[in-house]
Amino acid sequence: MRFVHNTLPQRVRFASGAAAAGVRAEVERLGARRVMVIAADAERALAEEIAADLPVALRHDEVLMHVPVEVAERARAAAAAHRADVIVSVGGGSTTGLAKAVALTTGLPIVAVPTTYAGSEATDVWGLTENAVKTTGRDPRVLPVAIVYDPSLTLTLPAEMSVASGLNALAHCVDSLWAPQADPINAALAIEGVRALTIGLPEVARDPSGLDGREHALYGAYLAAVAFASAGSGLHHKICHVLGGKYDLPHAQTHAVVLPHVLAFNAPNAPDADRRLAGAFGADTALAGLQALRARLDAPKALRDYGLAEADLPDAVEAILRSVPEGNPTHATGDNLAALIRAAWEGSEPA
Structure with a gap:
């Protein structure tokens, strides 16, 4: 066994109902x-509540998908x-992405408070879109110095969007198993992420107001993001x-649609x-497990x-x-x- 693994330096707080206190402690x-x-x-309203006791110099609300350069x-x-x-x-991911774009050129530290399962908060990857082309890169300046996870903040995320965002997190796990820097450590994180998401997401869909499913999903999303941060972008993320970037498609839904087709494409040559x-899904094959969950x-x-x-x-x-990597x-x-791509466009069964 030979590999090189990079662990990113970051502080993580995870507690339901404690976002404001956690952010205040990190800022101090x-x-x-x-x-x-x-x-x-x-x-x-949520941001004002979380920042109520902070020395706020400005509030900025121009947030757009894929972070256009001019924004x-x-x-x-x-x-x-x-x-x-x-x-x-x-x-969510677009908000974190904008914060990263600012940090990329200013070096300002970021304290990230996620409200979806996007996972961007746990990576050093930035993305900017210009002239319908999305460019991504890696830079230590954009990695948030701290993440404050409060699963109760995701309770207002509609079930449909929660599912799409959670499947985006699941895509981080799957892609981490064959991405350019895949190794046994990020694979272990990814598989545990799959297990947590497989527990959490059905509960979120069944009872969007329940906290247990939200906690499992957010925990799984964090593990997925850490695995992805180490392994890099595989075929799924490149697609x-x-x-x-090129067609301004919604981020989470695009990942949710494409994932089973990439899994079907790669799994035969990644036994x-x-x-x-398959073991994480509790199924005979990875694709069968994913499709049952979907x-x-x-x-x-x-x-x-x-x-x-x-x-x-x-x-x-x-x-x-x-x-293609x-x-x-x-x-x-x-x-x-x-x-x-045609199968993903049509919504036909992956093969």
Whole structure:
């Protein structure tokens, strides 16, 4: 056994009902005096409650999917104008992504308060979109110095969106088993993440107001993100980054739709990953386990339901083919990728 594993330095607080106290403690630990609170308008009331006892210098609410460059530049200018010394982000992946865009050029520390299962808060990956092209990279400056997880903050996330966001987290787990820097440690994290999400997500769908399912799902989402942060972007994420940036598709739903098709594509040539995932799902095969879970969750099924036009498929395949990571278990060609993307677009059974 030979591998190199990178563990990212980060403080994690996990407690239901304790977000405000946790954020206050982290801001005080950093010695910050001028807080920039980033939260979309939909999270305004929640952000105000969490930041009530903080020395807030500005509140910024221009949050958009895939972080357009011009939106990032306006946020950076606002941070500089108000002399912010820390960022508190309250929201999902788009909110965390904007905070990272500011940190990328300013070096400001981030205290992240997630309200979905996106997982961006646990990675050093940033993403920006310009001229319909999403560019991603890694930089230690964008890794939040602390995460404050409060599962009660996810109780207002609708069940349908919770399912899509949770399947996005599950995609982090699956992709981590064959991504470029996959190793036994992030594989162990990923498999435990699958187990936690498989417990939590059906409970969230069954009883969206119950806290137990939310806690399992958020715990699983964190493990998934840590595994992904170490393993890097595999084929699944490369596909979704192209589709999201190029066609402005919703992030979580795109991941939820594409995941079973990538699993079906790679699993035949990744028998160890298939076996371990099957065990985590409690099924005979990884794909059977995933599909059984998706059926219980009434998961998103087709990319055409989220704005991808059939006429866009050839260009999408061409762009994806250019970004396939080396070492993917199944050799990718224009033909087999075209079949994968068409099946995901139609919502047909993965094969």
